[in-house]
Amino acid sequence: MSWIIWTLWTLLFALFETAALVNRRKGDTLSENTRRLFRVRTSKAGRAIFTVGWLGFAGWFLLHILTETM
Numbered sequence: 001m002s003w004i005i006w007t008l009w010t011l012l013f014a015l016f017e018t019a020a021l022v023n024r025r026k027g028d029t030l031s032e033n034t035r036r037l038f039r040v041r042t043s044k045a046g047r048a049i050f051t052v053g054w055l056g057f058a059g060w061f062l063l064h065i066l067t068e069t070m
Contacts, residue, residue, distance in 0.1 A: 013030075020028035027033065039046035 017030060020030075027036065034050070035041060038050040040050055
């Protein structure tokens, strides 16, 4: 059952992100909203927080996928 939810979530994300890319309005995409949320263009602290968070998540996820057992 959870695979259905993940599949639907992925399809919805792809649909919304594609619509945002096609309409070319500024501020619609996930990356644009992430930049604005963390203020990566104007704040060194925001850039650092995003970097640490991203690297932390990526490291955790890598280990989680490679080492977790069912």
